[in-house]
Amino acid sequence: MSLSLALLGKIIWVLGVVAWYFIRRPFARRAKRLRVVSDQRSMRDRFGLAAAIIGLAIIPGIYVFTGFPLSADYLLSPLSVVIGAALYVAAMWIFRRTHKELGKNWSISLEIREKHELISAGPYALIRHPMYTSFLLMALGQAFLLANWFVGLAGLVGFAILFFLRVDKEEQMMLEFFGPQYRDYMNRTKRIIPYLY
Numbered sequence: 001m002s003l004s005l006a007l008l009g010k011i012i013w014v015l016g017v018v019a020w021y022f023i024r025r026p027f028a029r030r031a032k033r034l035r036v037v038s039d040q041r042s043m044r045d046r047f048g049l050a051a052a053i054i055g056l057a058i059i060p061g062i063y064v065f066t067g068f069p070l071s072a073d074y075l076l077s078p079l080s081v082v083i084g085a086a087l088y089v090a091a092m093w094i095f096r097r098t099h100k101e102l103g104k105n106w107s108i109s110l111e112i113r114e115k116h117e118l119i120s121a122g123p124y125a126l127i128r129h130p131m132y133t134s135f136l137l138m139a140l141g142q143a144f145l146l147a148n149w150f151v152g153l154a155g156l157v158g159f160a161i162l163f164f165l166r167v168d169k170e171e172q173m174m175l176e177f178f179g180p181q182y183r184d185y186m187n188r189t190k191r192i193i194p195y196l197y
């Protein structure tokens with residue numbers, strides 16, 4: 001029973017990553033064609049992105065395909081697979097909404113594009129960083145779907161490194177570019193958890 005549940009958790013995780021890739025692909029392609037007017041990519045931001053990729057894709061990917069590190073395994077319950085799947089579905093739904101809403105303004109990193117508009121609709125009406133919320137939900141989903149302490153923590157640590165290295169810089173960049181418009185927007189919204197934080 002526990003073996004097949006573990007396998008089910010891994011299959012759902014892989015499907016989640018595939019969905020992630022296909023949601024992002026058209027935006028990443030289009031972004032290549034749009035001119036960047038202010039590029040704030042720094043070593044710090046690259047490090048954050050790398051940490052997120054390692055924690056949310058590479059470490060869990062190695063675990064799914066090799067079982068490494070076996071010593072940190074724990075038993076999954078059916079409930080945790082259900083919770084993990086629900087978190088992943090929610091994460092993908094928000095991830096997709098944020099891409100649709102940001103449209104031409106999306107970047108993998110910190111950049112201002114030509115004719116950049118401030119988006120404050122859809123998920124952006126309540127929180128300033130719903131895409132990062134979706135990463136947090138993915139990290140939590142990973143901890144529920146993959147029955148391994150190391151792998152579960154890796155996702156959360158990877159998310160935290162990216163988020164905390166980036167969020168102040170991103171808001172500072174938006175403030176410099178949009179001024180009072182972004183200041184007002186900040187006063188109306190939270191960062192990643194509606195009404196709380």
Ligand code: SAH
Nearest residue numbers: 105107109110111117118119129130131132
């Ligand atoms: N932090 C946001 C966006 C992540 S993508 C989120 O979590 O949903 C990163 C890029 O999005 C940044 O380079 C910035 O140019 C752009 N961006 C961030 N917030 C934005 C907003 N409210 N409107 C338009 N562009 C935004």
